[in-house]
Amino acid sequence: MTSQTILLVEDNPDDEALTLRAFEKSNIRNEVVVLRDGAEALAYLFPGDGDGAPRPALILLDLNLPKVGGLEVLRRMRTDERTRLIPVVVLTSSKLDEDILDSYRSGANAYVRKPVRFSDFADAVRALGVFWLRLNEPAPGPGPESD
Amino acid sequence: MFVALLEAMPDALVCIAADGRIALVNAQAERLFGYERGELIGQPVEILVPDAARAAHAGHRAGYVADPRHRPMGAGLSLAGRRRDASTFAAEISLSAIDTDEGILVAAAIRDVTAQLRMKDLEVSNQGLESFIYTVSHDLRAPLRSLSGYSELLLEEYGGVLGEEGRGYAERIVAVSEHMGQLIDYLLQYSRVSRAELNLQPVDLGEEAALIAEEIRRRDPLRRICFTIAKPVQALADRRLIRTVLQNLLDNAWKFTFGRDDTSIDFGTVPNGYATVCCYVRDNGVGFDPAYEGKLFQPFQRLHAARDFPGTGTGLASVRQIVERHGGHVWAEGTVGAGATFYFTLDEKESA
Numbered sequence: 001m002t003s004q005t006i007l008l009v010e011d012n013p014d015d016e017a018l019t020l021r022a023f024e025k026s027n028i029r030n031e032v033v034v035l036r037d038g039a040e041a042l043a044y045l046f047p048g049d050g051d052g053a054p055r056p057a058l059i060l061l062d063l064n065l066p067k068v069g070g071l072e073v074l075r076r077m078r079t080d081e082r083t084r085l086i087p088v089v090v091l092t093s094s095k096l097d098e099d100i101l102d103s104y105r106s107g108a109n110a111y112v113r114k115p116v117r118f119s120d121f122a123d124a125v126r127a128l129g130v131f132w133l134r135l136n137e138p139a140p141g142p143g144p145e146s147d
Numbered sequence: 148m149f150v151a152l153l154e155a156m157p158d159a160l161v162c163i164a165a166d167g168r169i170a171l172v173n174a175q176a177e178r179l180f181g182y183e184r185g186e187l188i189g190q191p192v193e194i195l196v197p198d199a200a201r202a203a204h205a206g207h208r209a210g211y212v213a214d215p216r217h218r219p220m221g222a223g224l225s226l227a228g229r230r231r232d233a234s235t236f237a238a239e240i241s242l243s244a245i246d247t248d249e250g251i252l253v254a255a256a257i258r259d260v261t262a263q264l265r266m267k268d269l270e271v272s273n274q275g276l277e278s279f280i281y282t283v284s285h286d287l288r289a290p291l292r293s294l295s296g297y298s299e300l301l302l303e304e305y306g307g308v309l310g311e312e313g314r315g316y317a318e319r320i321v322a323v324s325e326h327m328g329q330l331i332d333y334l335l336q337y338s339r340v341s342r343a344e345l346n347l348q349p350v351d352l353g354e355e356a357a358l359i360a361e362e363i364r365r366r367d368p369l370r371r372i373c374f375t376i377a378k379p380v381q382a383l384a385d386r387r388l389i390r391t392v393l394q395n396l397l398d399n400a401w402k403f404t405f406g407r408d409d410t411s412i413d414f415g416t417v418p419n420g421y422a423t424v425c426c427y428v429r430d431n432g433v434g435f436d437p438a439y440e441g442k443l444f445q446p447f448q449r450l451h452a453a454r455d456f457p458g459t460g461t462g463l464a465s466v467r468q469i470v471e472r473h474g475g476h477v478w479a480e481g482t483v484g485a486g487a488t489f490y491f492t493l494d495e496k497e498s499a
Contacts, residue, residue, distance in 0.1 A: 014293035014296070093288045094338070095335070096335075112423070114292060116292050119299060133281060
């Protein structure tokens with residue numbers, strides 16, 4: 001899968017709308033897949049068999065999610081070869097030291113606290129997009145699969 | 148000798164003869180249970196046991212005499228004593244047996260633990276309150292972001308339709324949301340400081356103050372500010388928290404001297420008999436009316452109009468909270484138009 005899909009895991013519909021709006025404002029035209037809880041995220045990342053599991057270019061992950069929390073999603077991703085190297089940015093309201101530490105310990109690549117002002121938030125989303133989708137050199141994907 | 152020893156014990160002591168009658172009490176026991184010594188001697192010990200536990204007590208007593216080791220009574224149970232006026236109190240009781248010519252005496256040392264229990268309850272409920280504050284402040288940020296975000300989008304995309312007055316209203320919503328965000332951040336900070344373990348280490352407060360002064364200079368290079376900072380000022384403190392204290396005090400000094408072209412801001416110490424260190428931050432800014440000194444340190448209280456000096460009114464409340472966690476206190480001296488001095492102590496002696 002070579003398309004640069006962004007996966008947004010976010011349960012708050014307003015935050016979702018504003019994040020999508022911020023992408024639009026920042027001219028980030030990548031496909032965005034939105035999932036609304038941790039269980040959906042796990043089901044999306046680890047479909048039944050190994051064939052064609054999606055490989056998003058960037059995951060924006062909220063921590064406070066229904067069903068399975070963001071940290072748990074992150075831990076599961078980091079223990080699975082297929083998802084171990086996908087960049088994950090934790091995007092959350094919390095600035096609690098424990099949350100920040102737990103995120104990094106669980107394998108987050110970055111931690112961004114959502115600002116209250118939309119213009120600040122849009123700036124943050126733009127910077128994330130520029131860095132992770134354009135500047136950053138992702139880990140090379142697995143070669144053609146042979147069985 | 149034995150009796151003198153009994154009287155010197157900090158706990159109440161009641162000695163019971165083999166027949167379950169009180170043989171000896173000390174003054175602490177008289178005080179604790181509200182009886183005169185004469186009223187107790189010869190009485191069954193059960194008069195000191197709450198009504199509900201009385202029936203079972205005689206059986207327990209026989210059990211102890213059969214196996215008289217020194218041990219706490221009623222392990223795992225919450226025990227209580229009964230005063231003369233029938234009121235009860237939470238008790239910790241330990242038992243030991245003394246061999247005498249008249250047979251075995253059981254000595255019960257009794258301590259009233261009502262205060263400790265109440266303290267523990269209070270701690271538990273404070274912890275509950277703090278995590279509640281954390282959750283609430285966290286949850287409040289999400290709708291606030293939406294409020295502010297949609298207002299900004301309204302301005303951006305429908306600004307023309309709204310007209311000047313309408314845009315003004317939407318701008319107010321954005322500004323007020325941001326202010327509320329700062330208030331919520333204060334709540335978060337407050338609950339965090341009250342839950343934080345203090346990581347005490349030697350800190351040079353002068354060095355920290357100098358670093359902050361440097362930052363202020365960089366932020367505002369056009370203003371001429373004369374900083375005078377005493378170094379070193381050694382103290383045992385949590386570096387991160389004490390930095391917040393100095394940051395708030397120095398930022399305030401910077402803010403409230405705005406418009407002066409001869410601003411001077413001093414950090415130093417004064418001798419204080421009660422604390423290991425007493426520091427001050429002094430400025431020659433607008434000062435304040437000393438009548439309101441007490442209000443300065445209360446959260447969300449502001450003595451100056453927001454349009455003159457922006458702020459949330461939470462900086463000094465944080466200062467007080469952190470200083471108090473370090474066992475010190477804060478106060479301020481000032482006059483309108485003649486500057487202000489903020490003092491704080493750390494690690495005050497209990498018997499001040």
